[in-house]
Amino acid sequence: MITEISEHEYESLDQSSPKLIEFYSKTCGPCKMLSFVLKDISKQKPEFPIYIIDFDENRELKERLGVKGFPTMLFFKDGKEISRLEGLKQKPAIINAIDALA
């Protein structure tokens, strides 16, 4: 499931559960195309939570998480960042990063 959240909503997420947080920008082409890939992954893994956050409107959170560009995907488990992928990545690479959270 893909849900758009703000930095305020990020704070209230269940930190322990595995999740993918993607920082995107409305002006970024690769981010737009990544959204197709993420939708496809979400169809394949409907239970896995994917959260998308606007890079430009949530500057404090992106600074805190050390996100420098977009798209950036952060993979979390037990409140810790397990891995990150920067840029538009191939679907299998994203699936592998999700599977590594299991």
Next chain:
Amino acid sequence: MENTYDIVIVGAGPAGMTAAIYAIRANMKVLMLDRLSPGGQMINTNEVENYTGAGKLSGAELAIRMFEHTQELGVEFDYKTVIDIADGGDWKTVTCEEDNTVYRTRAVILATGTVPRRLGVPGEDTWAASGISWCAICDGAQYCGKEVVVIGGGNSAVEESIYLAGICTKLTIVTMFDLTADPKACDQLRRMPNVTIYPYQEVLEFTGSDRLTGVRFKSTKEDATERYVTCDGVFEYIGFAASSQAFARLGIIDRSGCIQTDSHMRTSVPGIFGAGDITVKHLRQIVTACSDGAVAANSAANYVESFR
């Protein structure tokens, strides 16, 4: 039969997507594959102003429209990396990296396009993606108020430099020749007050210890003057290399890695067609890629019909 198609299209850039539209409208059973996402190089283009009838829009916006068009017509699409194409005469096989999936098809349209070329100088691998970038729209924001070097002087270099000069304090362009982009864009860039251009230069190395700090380059003119420019980031736009490794053994690629086709987009192998930037051509634009795709699909459909 499952995994059997009339036409498999490899690559979902403007050439591949247009080929898919024409092929499905010719009643072909079509599969379109792409390793990354639909759109190809278009998605890294900030603004497209020369696609007939579309006005001014971003490359990604155009890519989305094209992809949605293919989906409305029912084109089957999958995210797969093609690693081999074999010519078995009347049938071809297309092998993908993911689970070694093999597709059987009468015809293949190769529309894999190109990838950004690299300089291959010291420091490039060290700072790739953490100081050196190939996409200003993706990574430009982190250099807001900072100093940046752009390598290259063609259309991509100049267009992206105009965008970067608007957000950076100082922009230096280092290019092998002079600016070779569209004259209107070159004039706009030259007028920007924070831009310095060094033409006829060869990049020697990227330097830094814990982060990228500068670029060393020297003049290709007789004086061979060496210069060093400090910077926070580098963007490289020195052209593109053909993505043709998967079909190297078909014997249809030239020394530059591109496919030679005839005016019907046929290669020397019956049933294998080429379209878009991967083919040997003079003008690599979205509109010419679309044109190739339409011609290739028409030729491929005629080829498939010959078996019916």
